[in-house]
Amino acid sequence: MLKWPPAPSSGESGYRVTRYPGRCARRFVGYAAGVALPPVTGPDARGTLASHLHDIEALADAALSRLDEQRLLAALLERVKTVLRADTATVLLLDRSASQLVAAAASGIEEEVRQGTRVPLGAGFAGRVAASRQPVILTTVDHTTVRNPLLVDRGIRSLLGVPLFAGGKVIGVLHVGSLSSRAFGPGDVELLQLAADRAALALQTMMSQDDARAALALHRSLLPGDLPRVPGVGLAARYVAGSGNVGGDWYDVFPLPEGKLCVVVGDVAGSGLAAAVIMGRMRSTLRAYILQAADPAAALRMLDRKIQYFEPGAMATVLYGLYTPGTGEFAFSSAGHLPPVLAAPGHPAGVLPVQPDPPIGAADDPQRRSATALIPPGALLCCYTDGLVERRDEAIDAGIGRVAAALDQLTAAGPGHGGDSAPLAEDACAAVMRALVGNTPARDDIALLTLHRQPGDVTPAAS
Numbered sequence: 001m002l003k004w005p006p007a008p009s010s011g012e013s014g015y016r017v018t019r020y021p022g023r024c025a026r027r028f029v030g031y032a033a034g035v036a037l038p039p040v041t042g043p044d045a046r047g048t049l050a051s052h053l054h055d056i057e058a059l060a061d062a063a064l065s066r067l068d069e070q071r072l073l074a075a076l077l078e079r080v081k082t083v084l085r086a087d088t089a090t091v092l093l094l095d096r097s098a099s100q101l102v103a104a105a106a107s108g109i110e111e112e113v114r115q116g117t118r119v120p121l122g123a124g125f126a127g128r129v130a131a132s133r134q135p136v137i138l139t140t141v142d143h144t145t146v147r148n149p150l151l152v153d154r155g156i157r158s159l160l161g162v163p164l165f166a167g168g169k170v171i172g173v174l175h176v177g178s179l180s181s182r183a184f185g186p187g188d189v190e191l192l193q194l195a196a197d198r199a200a201l202a203l204q205t206m207m208s209q210d211d212a213r214a215a216l217a218l219h220r221s222l223l224p225g226d227l228p229r230v231p232g233v234g235l236a237a238r239y240v241a242g243s244g245n246v247g248g249d250w251y252d253v254f255p256l257p258e259g260k261l262c263v264v265v266g267d268v269a270g271s272g273l274a275a276a277v278i279m280g281r282m283r284s285t286l287r288a289y290i291l292q293a294a295d296p297a298a299a300l301r302m303l304d305r306k307i308q309y310f311e312p313g314a315m316a317t318v319l320y321g322l323y324t325p326g327t328g329e330f331a332f333s334s335a336g337h338l339p340p341v342l343a344a345p346g347h348p349a350g351v352l353p354v355q356p357d358p359p360i361g362a363a364d365d366p367q368r369r370s371a372t373a374l375i376p377p378g379a380l381l382c383c384y385t386d387g388l389v390e391r392r393d394e395a396i397d398a399g400i401g402r403v404a405a406a407l408d409q410l411t412a413a414g415p416g417h418g419g420d421s422a423p424l425a426e427d428a429c430a431a432v433m434r435a436l437v438g439n440t441p442a443r444d445d446i447a448l449l450t451l452h453r454q455p456g457d458v459t460p461a462a463s
Contacts (some may be wrong), residue, residue, distance in 0.1 A: 242446070247272070260324050330381070332355070343408055
């Protein structure tokens with residue numbers, strides 16, 4: 001087994017790409033700066049240079065850019081086989097959670113993909129390429145040098161593999177194999193690395209698009225569709241993805257069998273598919289614990305224990321409140337979340353007196369407390385995530401103050417505004433988003449939930 005690159009040599013290289021006439025030299029002089037070409041010393045060498053440039057053109061052909069990522073990858077593997085006179089070509093992607101390489105595309109040995117081949121990071125041929133972050137040439141292919149038995153069964157006698165990089169990180173491996181005693185050399189290494197760089201761009205785009213689509217689909221499936229209809233209560237909500245990226249913010253609202261209304265707003269650290277998956281698990285888990293525990297703090301404590309055990313490293317802020325229609329009682333607990341804003345007629349809007357406990361996943365079974373507030377008839381309660389109020393150039397209190405000001409204007413209009421309670425909750429959402437977001441793209445996810453207690457929502461006193 002030979003690792004690449006060898007020790008650098010000293011002296012002039014003698015490479016003279018610009019002297020070679022024709023379209024290839026002009027078009028690919030930029031590639032040649034990073035791909036070693038043979039010295040030009042005679043007619044035969046010029047022929048070798050022409051062949052080398054033709055190989056580069058085949059791998060860097062602009063026409064490939066007009067293909068979608070999946071077809072580009074398939075076409076690139078075919079060209080790699082042709083250029084390097086190889087019989088097989090395979091792309092494996094790194095699954096970081098499992099520390100394994102997973103076969104994603106193949107030509108000449110398609111069974112690697114069809115059988116779901118996995119290679120541990122650092123083990124076998126491909127595993128060593130990824131772990132070392134360096135090209136590897138293998139001249140003996142047997143069960144002592146490779147982890148994947150398909151390579152031996154296929155009759156491959158020599159292998160060349162290079163890492164796939166994206167953003168300076170290894171995302172996978174591209175390798176080619178020969179059924180003959182093909183001796184891969186330095187030029188082959190450089191050409192395969194060029195192909196790997198091209199493949200990495202396609203793969204990064206594919207994975208980003210797939211993750212974004214999956215995260216958006218997951219998020220949409222988990223957010224409540226129709227908000228519950230509760231007598232005496234108006235509800236409205238908004239969700240906006242930050243900078244086009246779906247993250248881990250969510251809201252949830254649903255009635256319990258005894259008639260109380262559960263209100264949840266949360267924010268999982270991170271963004272993209274990983275955060276959306278954690279968000280989905282937290283939402284479903286908290287729903288289950290809410291049915292078991294009457295105290296909001298107890299439900300959040302159970303959620304915290306579950307997340308720390310099954311999702312180590314995940315962290316989130318969560319506000320969970322339990323609203324009682326008729327009385328206006330709002331029992332709530334905060335796991336590091338921002339306080340709700342309450343706006344009641346005749347009183348200036350302000351935040352509820354919340355004593356936030358540590359976020360979910362931040363501490364080892366901390367004490368969690370519940371508090372109780374009264375939502376007066378005609379009042380608006382606004383729960384939100386930090387993407388709504390946080391700005392880099394100002395204190396977060398300034399954003400919360402703008403929320404309060406927007407709600408104050410609505411409650412000052414009196415109980416008849418909008419005709420009934422539901423439109424006022426919707427108007428509150430619209431007013432807050434207009435005041436806090438306006439026409440500026442959101443940098444972070446925004447989840448917003450407003451609750452309006454109808455002025456006539458009063459339980460008659462017992463006689």
